[in-house]
Amino acid sequence: MPVFYRNLGAEEDDAPPQPEPPSHLRLLADAWERAVDVAADLGLHQTGLLAWLNTPRARRAAEKLGLPLAGADPAIVAAVHDKGFCARAVSSVGLLEPELVGAVAVLDVHETTVDRLVALTLAASATPWAEAGLIAKPRHGTSGRGRLDLRRGVTMRAAARLQRRGGVVVEPWLPRVADYSSQWWIEDTGLIRFVGATQATQSFAGMWQGARMWIDDDGCPTVPGLAGREVVDRSQLIVREAARAGYVGPCGVDVFSWRAVDDSLRWRVCELNARMTGGLVAVLLAHGLVRRGAAGAGDVVGFADGVASVRGGSEANGRANGHSR
DSSP: OOEEEOOTTTTTTTOOOOSSOOHHHHHHHHHHHHHHHHHHHTTOOOOSEEESSOOHHHHHHHHHHTOOBOSSOHHHHHHHHSHHHHHHHHHHTTOSOGGGTTTOEEEOGGGOOHHHHHHHHHHHTTSTTTTTOEEEEESSOOTTTTOEEGGGOOOHHHHHHHHHTTOEEEEEOOOEEEEEEEEEEEOTTSOEEEEEEEEEEEOTTOOEEEEEEEEOTTSOEEOOHHHHHHHHHHHHHHHHHHHHTTOOEEEEEEEEEEEOTTSOEEEEEEEEEOSOOHHHHHHHHHHHHHHTTSOOTTOEEEEETTEEEEEESOOOGGGGTTSOO
């Protein structure tokens, strides 16, 4: 039986599991433990200490218990879970939109200064992104926390906070239409397995709140149509880069659709989560519904407050294809 190390949110200062976590984290962690049973039924096995995010503290906890830490070494996780890794991978595999070439910057700790951030803001004032502005995302963080709207200026205190989070990724604030995620499992052999995809429910600040999935003819929870193809095809290229870097275990890739100046729909890979994710918990529990006969092809499954449930039959696929937030 696996032992769970419920360190949700450990991106920030390698935090230990909270003795009394907020209710939304407690419900998600409870759902994770149920989802691991479904993962095993799908042949996705983990043994030893299962951490939400493999960190040095999680490894020490495993050693104290005399257990192996399931998944990748924390040093590899730290490198791949870094938002800078995803930003550079997007560029290297050819997924960076032409409009964004030169508009995305990955800054190391020593580069994350007031002067550099102000200079990037001034440079953006002569681009199509002048009105939307730039945001600075901490390279080690979660759910939109800690990001800085550079239109509001930069203080030395804010720059120091971003330095403590490993530097930043600076990019334009794009006009989002809808948010998605694809969920994957990289086996110890390097084999990459697609587990499912979701349309995510997020707050305006980027906090993940839940997910919606459509069960396809093969019984897989996914997103239909154009959105599904774009999300999965693009994400797979990033997951391959993670596998090449030595990462193994569960992971998820976040993608959003956005409107370009000419009103065309574009797709942006924005984050790789090298850990268990809420989206993967949702997908696994949806698989569980299918395996029990409680959901089938054409059903829409929602996930919120730690519970996956059938929300009805096939909804208008336009809502899954980037045409509503």
